[in-house]
Amino acid sequence: MKMSGxxxxxxxxxxxxxxxxxxxxxxxxxxxxxxxxxxEGVRHVLTRHEQGAVHAAExxxxxxxxxxxxxxxxxxxxxxxxxxxxxAFMDSIxxxxxxxxxVTSLIGNDAFQEADMFGITMPITKHNFKVxxxxxxxxxxxxxxxxxxxxxxxxxxxxxxKDIQTAEVEFDYPDKIVIPTYQPKIEPHPIQVKRAAELxxxxxxxxxxxxxxxxxxNASRELTKLAEMLMSPVVLTLMGKGAMDERHPxxxxxxxxxxxxxxxxxxxxxDAMLAVxxxxxxxxxxxxxxxxxxxxxxxxxxxxxxxxxxxxxxxxIVADARKALTAIIDALAxxxxxxxxxxxxxxxxxxxxxxxxxxxxxxxxxxxARVIWELNKLMPKNGIITTEVGQNQMWAMHFFxxxxxxxxxxxxxxxxxxxxxxxxxxxxxxxPDKPVLNVAGDGSLLMVCQEFTTSVxxxxxxxxxxxxxxxxxxxxxxxxxxxxxxxxxTKLGKMPDFVxxxxxxxxxxxxxxxxxxxxxxxxxxLKSGVAYLIDVLIDPEADxxxxxxxxxxxxxxxxxxxxxxxxxxxxx
Amino acid sequence: MNEKTNGAQARKPYxxxxxxxxxxxxxxxxxxxxxxxxxxxxxxxxxxxxxxGVSRMTITTTGDKRMVEQIIKQLNKLVDVIKVIELEExxxxxxxxxxxxxxxxDYAARNELTNxxxxxxxxxxxxxxxxxxxxxxxxxDKIDGFIELLKPxxxxxxxxxxxxxxxx
Numbered sequence: 001m002k003m004s005g006x007x008x009x010x011x012x013x014x015x016x017x018x019x020x021x022x023x024x025x026x027x028x029x030x031x032x033x034x035x036x037x038x039x040e041g042v043r044h045v046l047t048r049h050e051q052g053a054v055h056a057a058e059x060x061x062x063x064x065x066x067x068x069x070x071x072x073x074x075x076x077x078x079x080x081x082x083x084x085x086x087x088a089f090m091d092s093i094x095x096x097x098x099x100x101x102x103v104t105s106l107i108g109n110d111a112f113q114e115a116d117m118f119g120i121t122m123p124i125t126k127h128n129f130k131v132x133x134x135x136x137x138x139x140x141x142x143x144x145x146x147x148x149x150x151x152x153x154x155x156x157x158x159x160x161x162k163d164i165q166t167a168e169v170e171f172d173y174p175d176k177i178v179i180p181t182y183q184p185k186i187e188p189h190p191i192q193v194k195r196a197a198e199l200x201x202x203x204x205x206x207x208x209x210x211x212x213x214x215x216x217x218n219a220s221r222e223l224t225k226l227a228e229m230l231m232s233p234v235v236l237t238l239m240g241k242g243a244m245d246e247r248h249p250x251x252x253x254x255x256x257x258x259x260x261x262x263x264x265x266x267x268x269x270x271d272a273m274l275a276v277x278x279x280x281x282x283x284x285x286x287x288x289x290x291x292x293x294x295x296x297x298x299x300x301x302x303x304x305x306x307x308x309x310x311x312x313x314x315x316x317i318v319a320d321a322r323k324a325l326t327a328i329i330d331a332l333a334x335x336x337x338x339x340x341x342x343x344x345x346x347x348x349x350x351x352x353x354x355x356x357x358x359x360x361x362x363x364x365x366x367x368x369a370r371v372i373w374e375l376n377k378l379m380p381k382n383g384i385i386t387t388e389v390g391q392n393q394m395w396a397m398h399f400f401x402x403x404x405x406x407x408x409x410x411x412x413x414x415x416x417x418x419x420x421x422x423x424x425x426x427x428x429x430x431x432p433d434k435p436v437l438n439v440a441g442d443g444s445l446l447m448v449c450q451e452f453t454t455s456v457x458x459x460x461x462x463x464x465x466x467x468x469x470x471x472x473x474x475x476x477x478x479x480x481x482x483x484x485x486x487x488x489x490t491k492l493g494k495m496p497d498f499v500x501x502x503x504x505x506x507x508x509x510x511x512x513x514x515x516x517x518x519x520x521x522x523x524x525x526l527k528s529g530v531a532y533l534i535d536v537l538i539d540p541e542a543d544x545x546x547x548x549x550x551x552x553x554x555x556x557x558x559x560x561x562x563x564x565x566x567x568x569x570x571x572x
Numbered sequence: 573m574n575e576k577t578n579g580a581q582a583r584k585p586y587x588x589x590x591x592x593x594x595x596x597x598x599x600x601x602x603x604x605x606x607x608x609x610x611x612x613x614x615x616x617x618x619x620x621x622x623x624x625g626v627s628r629m630t631i632t633t634t635g636d637k638r639m640v641e642q643i644i645k646q647l648n649k650l651v652d653v654i655k656v657i658e659l660e661e662x663x664x665x666x667x668x669x670x671x672x673x674x675x676x677x678d679y680a681a682r683n684e685l686t687n688x689x690x691x692x693x694x695x696x697x698x699x700x701x702x703x704x705x706x707x708x709x710x711x712x713d714k715i716d717g718f719i720e721l722l723k724p725x726x727x728x729x730x731x732x733x734x735x736x737x738x739x740x
Contacts, residue, residue: 118597123604127651130597147651181593182651305645308638 001172005137006035006165009098012141014041015173018069018096020060020429021045022053022422026073027113029100031165045429045458048450050077052422054084055448057095059426061088062409063384065218067148068095068426074102075113078159079120083416085155086124090413091239092212094153096144097121101161104132117159126154134167142177151184152303153216184302188319188327195315196274196298197331203272203296205344206232209255209284212239212412213277213301215405219322220244223276226329227251231341233348235263237278238397242408246401252352253401256284257548258394261563262351264554265570268292274328276300277321280310281413286554300324354569357562359399362515365539368392368467372399374518375437375465378526384409384427384436388420388444391473394544396439407434418447424462425455435463435526442468442495452505455531463525463532466498469540477543481558482550498535507531585614586640587666587737588631590647591621591654598652602629605646611639615734626654630736659737666737670715671697673705675726685725692718703728 003011009032013021020043025033036044047053050072057068072078078099088095102111118130127147129140137160144156200206208230214223220243227234227250234244235255244251255263267273273295278284285291288311296314299307300321307316317324359369372395379385385400387393387410402408409427411419424438445466455462467473476490502509507530512521518536525532545560559567592598599618606613614632621628633643640658647656659666676682685704689696694708708718712735719730 119600122597122601123608179651181654303649305642305649309642 001170002168003171004031004035004165005134005160005167005169006031008138008169008171009141009160009165010035010039010042011171012138012145012173013069014039016067016145018067019043021069021071022047022056022060022426023071024050024053024073024077026077026100028102028162029071029073029077029160029165031162032071032098032100032160045425045454045460047422047454049448050080051083051418052425052448052451052454054081054095054097055087055416055419055422056426056429056454057097058084058088058093058419059386059409059423060430061093061095061426062423063406063427064430065216065406066094066430067145068093069098070095071098073100073113074117075115077113078117079115082120082124083414085121085157087411087414087416087419088155089124089126091411092153092216093155094148095155096148097155097157099157099159100165101130101159103163104161105163107132107161117157121157124155125157128157128159130159131164132161134164134169137164137169138171138173142173143179146177146179147182150179150182185304185318186302186320186323188300188317188324190327192315192317193324193327193331196317196328197335199272199296199298199315200230200232200274200328201332201335201338203270204339204341205269205271206230206341207266207270207273208232208234209237209267209273209275209278210234210240210243211237211276211278213321214240214243215277217277217302217321218405219277219325220405222322222325222329224248226325226332229329229332231345233266235259235267237281237284238410239412240278241397241410242402242405245403247403249349249352252348252355254397256554257286257550258398258544258546260355260398261546261557261559261566261570262348262355264548264557265351266348268555270295273297274300276325279306285310286548286552290553290555351566351569354566357565359562363539364514365537366512366515366518368395368538368542369399370515371465371467371518371536371538372396372439374522375439376401378519378522379437380435380526382434383407383526384424384431384434385439386410386420386424386427386436387439388441389415389417390441390444391469391477391544392439392441392444392467394474395467398544417444419444421445421448421462421464422451422454424464425451425460428460428462429458437463437465437525440464440466441473442466442470442498443472443492446496449501449505452502452507452531452533456506461528461530461532463528463534465522465525465534466536467538468498468535469538469542470495471540474544480543498533502531502533505531507533509533509535511535511537513537583634583636585632585634587659587661587664587735588633588640588644588647588656589659589664589737589739590629590631590656591623592627592629593652593654594620594625594627595652598627601650601652602647605643605650609642609646611635611643617734617736619736630734632735657739659739664737664739666711666735667709668712668715668732668735669707669709670719670730670732671705671707672719672722672727673703673729674722675702675728676704677702681725688718688721694718
């Protein structure tokens with residue numbers, strides 16, 4: 001069927017079931033926007049900044065598991081997508097970013113609003129396309145959506161010159177394509193699976209570390225099953241949060257720089273580690289020389305380049321996480337002689353109990369842990385949490401007990417401030433029936449607060465729970481701990497009145513100054529039905545502790561004043 | 573040293589041979605992997621292969637075994653890359669071309685240079701009043717050796733293509 005390039009893009013979106021897209025129009029993407037008129041199958045959410053659009057697409061993808069789509073014009077519109085594309089690249093999130101480009105005859109002439117987006121997005125995408133021949137448009141779109149999801153997911157960018165959008169193209173859109181040069185290995189090798197099962201069966205102190213790959217391959221059930229078979233503790237990376245119910249007696253929560261002491265302890269003292277869908281980021285390993293010194297590491301990843309990149313491994317398994325875990329479960333059932341790990345289990349239980357410190361503290365100004373404690377009690381089971389980046393994120397990571405995959409969304413690898421609010425809006429668009437709450441900081445939120453307009457206008461109500469300490473808290477904490485308290489650029493001087501701000505955007509809000517008020521405010525937010533902001537004035541001196549100093553050893557954390565019991569235990 | 577860390581292993585030269593789609597941007601994608609991940613690229617040659625629309629690229633690099641494994645894995649991930657292999661020196665033929673414009677002050681020098689060129693199976697490709705241009709093909713070691721011989725004459729300009737290689 002013949003149609004305009006612009007219409008073909010819309011048709012491709014419909015074929016890919018991208019029922020909601022996020023974007024911001026401009027000069028050279030106008031043919032596409034024109035083609036959207038009257039289209040029932042594609043809902044366009046106009047964000048108020050392109051960065052909002054790309055983070056919303058990420059939130060949509062992270063919450064739904066589908067491909068998120070964002071659209072911008074050329075030049076400044078497209079460069080505003082860059083942060084979110086890089087964010088999706090670091091966290092392996094499937095998004096397709098479409099941007100307009102100047103007409104092909106002007107490319108290279110420094111035309112108005114021209115930027116070399118093909119060159120700019122190349123190192124931060126899984127693959128990218130610059131469509132300069134109309135006949136390549138439809139195949140490029142199919143490739144883009146396929147590549148975004150195939151193997152290790154990631155962002156794909158398609159640059160769309162204006163004259164390609166207006167040209168006539170043949171719309172021949174196959175359901176499935178094979179890309180001969182990109183054939184990820186999905187099935188695990190049976191010999192390696194057998195060896196993995198033997199190695200785990202032979203361990204006295206096994207541990208499983210689960211990352212974001214478990215979530216993207218929908219392997220949570222298999223993860224839990226294998227942990228129960230082995231009676232092995234499970235620790236999560238930041239991206240793995242939600243991969244296993246943190247209230248499960250074998251789940252120790254997040255490990256790493258701001259992880260739990262108990263999680264870091266088991267990670268560092270295990271004799272066999274099954275790392276699945278994670279990439280041994282420096283925030284997890286700390287000083288590599290002292291990371292898990294006695295561990296035989298089995299590393300499952302769909303991307304062979306991740307294996308051996310940061311740490312040497314005993315046994316690599318290149319495969320889809322779910323397929324590999326399923327195969328190991330089957331193989332383990334056949335392993336007859338298993339080592340006794342009861343000592344280790346006892347130890348784990350002891351550590352877990354000691355790590356459950358009381359953070360229902362009643363002090364004023366409010367301790368941030370108390371805020372998350374209340375959230376833990378009030379967030380409904382189907383509720384989705386997003387976070388900004390900084391102290392707010394790490395308090396939520398440390399104290400919130402996530403339970404379901406895709407219900408805990410955060411910017412991991414890139415650590416993008418301003419991610420949380422638009423991601424929450426995207427998640428809400430994907431899951432309109434679920435309450436969505438963004439744990440925010442006063443610094444992060446102000447980077448993207450214009451997106452409250454998007455939330456109100458498009459009836460995508462989300463709640464922002466602002467940990468307001470009037471500081472860029474995480475940097476301030478580092479200045480306090482590692483730079484002799486020389487605070488530079490971190491004091492947020494004159495800040496807006498957040499309650500008035502949300503009011504101006506057409507939402508609702510309230511301020512919370514005492515611990516006793518937190519619960520009510522969260523309840524109001526969750527049932528408000530409109531963009532809601534809870535401005536929680538927290539203790540500006542509260543730090544995120546415990547903590548592994550940058551480059552430090554994971555077994556030598558700076559404790560918090562509540563870590564007494566667990567600190568004594570892990571030293572034993 | 574802990575064997576789990578990426579510590580310094582023996583560094584040596586490696587030859588990487590790859591088949592890539594002949595599409596615009598492919599060179600940028602490949603060089604991007606090297607620059608972004610901090611791998612060094614000593615030489616790169618690229619040209620058509622036996623298949624239509626497919627180029628063969630030869631890259632030489634210096635590093636340890638682990639780094640080369642990483643390079644190969646990262647290059648393999650690129651959608652436009654069809655195949656990447658490491659070529660062991662004794663299992664492949666490597667060649668490089670050099671062009672050297674050499675100063676010749678008198679008849680004797682011209683004679684001697686012609687002799688050297690013949691011994692090295694080079695070719696004299698241009699002759700000027702005070703200079704000669706010589707083309708030489710061979711392994712990098714051979715070219716290195718030849719260049720040493722040319723130095724006393726006075727090398728005016730000099731270029732070499734970098735290694736291209738094919739497995740045996």
